[in-house]
Amino acid sequence: xxxxxxxxxxxxxxxxxxxxxxxxxxxxxxxxxxxxxxxxxxxxxxxxxxxxxxxxxxxxxxxxxxxxxxxxxxxxxxxxxxxxxxxxxxxxxxxxxxxxxxxxxxxxxxxxxxxxxxxxxxxxxxxxxxxxxxxxxxxxxxxxxxxxxxxxxxxxxxxxxxxxxxxxxxxxxxxxxxxxxxxxxxxxxxxxxxxxxxxxxxxxxxxxxxxxxxxxxxxxxxxxxxxxxxxxxxxxxxxxxxxxxxxxxxxxxxxxxxxxxxxxxxxxxxxxxxxxxxxxxxxxxxxxxxxxxxxxxxxxxxxxxxxxxxxxxxxxxxxxxxxxxxxxxxxxxxxxxxxxxxxxxxxxxxxxx
Amino acid sequence: xxxxxxxxxxxxxxxxxxxxxxxxxxxxxxxxxxxxxxxxxxxxxxxxxxxxxxxxxxxxxxxxxxxxxxxxxxxxxxxxxxxxxxxxxxxxxxxxxxxxxxxxxxxxxxxxxxx
Numbered sequence: 001x002x003x004x005x006x007x008x009x010x011x012x013x014x015x016x017x018x019x020x021x022x023x024x025x026x027x028x029x030x031x032x033x034x035x036x037x038x039x040x041x042x043x044x045x046x047x048x049x050x051x052x053x054x055x056x057x058x059x060x061x062x063x064x065x066x067x068x069x070x071x072x073x074x075x076x077x078x079x080x081x082x083x084x085x086x087x088x089x090x091x092x093x094x095x096x097x098x099x100x101x102x103x104x105x106x107x108x109x110x111x112x113x114x115x116x117x118x119x120x121x122x123x124x125x126x127x128x129x130x131x132x133x134x135x136x137x138x139x140x141x142x143x144x145x146x147x148x149x150x151x152x153x154x155x156x157x158x159x160x161x162x163x164x165x166x167x168x169x170x171x172x173x174x175x176x177x178x179x180x181x182x183x184x185x186x187x188x189x190x191x192x193x194x195x196x197x198x199x200x201x202x203x204x205x206x207x208x209x210x211x212x213x214x215x216x217x218x219x220x221x222x223x224x225x226x227x228x229x230x231x232x233x234x235x236x237x238x239x240x241x242x243x244x245x246x247x248x249x250x251x252x253x254x255x256x257x258x259x260x261x262x263x264x265x266x267x268x269x270x271x272x273x274x275x276x277x278x279x280x281x282x283x284x285x286x287x288x289x290x291x292x293x294x295x296x297x298x299x300x301x302x303x304x305x306x307x308x309x310x311x312x313x314x315x316x317x318x319x320x321x322x323x324x325x326x327x328x329x330x331x332x333x334x335x336x337x338x339x340x341x342x343x344x345x346x347x348x349x350x351x352x353x
Numbered sequence: 354x355x356x357x358x359x360x361x362x363x364x365x366x367x368x369x370x371x372x373x374x375x376x377x378x379x380x381x382x383x384x385x386x387x388x389x390x391x392x393x394x395x396x397x398x399x400x401x402x403x404x405x406x407x408x409x410x411x412x413x414x415x416x417x418x419x420x421x422x423x424x425x426x427x428x429x430x431x432x433x434x435x436x437x438x439x440x441x442x443x444x445x446x447x448x449x450x451x452x453x454x455x456x457x458x459x460x461x462x463x464x465x466x467x468x
Contacts, residue, residue, distance in 0.1 A: 222427045222428075222429070223426045223427045223430075223443075224427070225427065226425075226427055226428040227427070227428065253429070253445075254427060254428065254429045255355075255357070255427070255428045255429035255446070256427070256428060256429075349359070350357065350358050350359065350360070350361060350425060351359065351360040351361065352360075352361045352363075352423060352424075352425060352431075353360070353361070353362050353363065
């Protein structure tokens with residue numbers, strides 16, 4: 001029996017992307033389709049290299065074609081990260097997505113989560129930048145073990161690269177123990193420079209570590225660029241979640257999509273006896289996400305190793321065999337999937353004339 | 354998702370800014386009306402300028418009020434640079450939609466106010 005490319009596409013159209021909820025042919029994921037008598041090969045181009053179900057989709061696609069009676073089916077997996085649609089991206093035209101990692105309260109591990117999400121996305125194969133917008137308490141250089149300094153090349157700042165990630169932070173520009181004592185307008189200027197004066201180059205994801213709360217920096221960022229979305233980090237206890245809800249309200253008012261909630265310090269497992277202790281309670285962020293109608297991206301356990309490695313400048317997401325490394329990889333995958341969804345859903349394109 | 358503007362024309366009609374919304378609605382805002390609704394802190398505190406478009410230096414004569422230019426603010430608002438030199442108002446899309454002066458929206462507002 002002779003098989004035509006149409007037959008193959010027809011078979012492939014039975015495979016759905018579970019996140020975008022459409023079939024992979026309609027989504028335009030199938031590229032370079034080649035059909036010969038006994039052999040079918042094609043490229044499956046996903047919307048993110050961190051796609052949590054990429055192997056599952058590739059297997060389903062292969063099976064669908066094999067069901068036509070083709071014995072030799074070759075599936076190549078690639079990805080092309082979709083860009084957030086939005087106005088006013090002149091500042092960073094080569095950055096496809098900007099993600100704010102925010103929280104209501106301080107001390108919930110926002111910077112640790114931001115740094116490890118960046119690492120997990122980079123390890124999945126994405127081009128990633130990490131911008132530390134916490135001007136008062138910059139902690140990204142230390143979390144990423146960065147001893148390099150930004151250099152000024154042809155009037156622009158060349159960001160240091162650690163673990164394959166381009167990084168900028170106020171921490172680079174201040175002597176240790178020196179403090180930034182600024183009011184709003186200076187912060188606004190700093191944010192604009194971090195975006196416009198830094199040579200970010202082409203990035204799939206620019207992860208922004210925000211200071212806690214709903215103040216000048218959050219507002220400046222949301223005004224300066226159309227953020228792809230915001231991720232809210234919280235610990236499980238009621239008080240932290242109550243304040244996290246305020247951060248969510250702020251982003252809703254600024255029409256920044258909420259990509260989801262992450263529960264940090266979710267539980268503690270004793271390394272000696274394996275007993276699990278829910279120090280701050282457990283599941284609060286998942287429940288809050290359900291109540292507010294936003295995605296829950298996952299939970300990160302509390303583990304002394306995260307503290308030790310963070311202080312040592314070695315992000316735990318580098319090792320995916322540990323429970324916390326695996327947790328970060330899964331959360332990063334869920335985040336990347338949500339970004340693809342937002343980009344597919346709401347192409348906000350405003351013509352101003 | 355609430356409606357967002359798809360096209361904003363600063364000179365969409367005679368002396369009016371027009372906004373086409375994602376739900377197909379069309380809003381025409383006369384310049385004087387929009388200027389008088391400026392949401393910035395100064396205007397909110399002191400009230401809108403009594404005579405929009407009046408130059409602070411009358412010797413220069415009156416210039417007609419119009420938007421010189423405008424910028425989008427993040428994903429949520431429009432900042433208008435008026436010919437009278439004022440530009441601090443950030444008109445959020447929600448606010449603009451609430452301001453829509455078309456007869457249909459005006460009737461809805463009147464009904465909400467009395468109901």
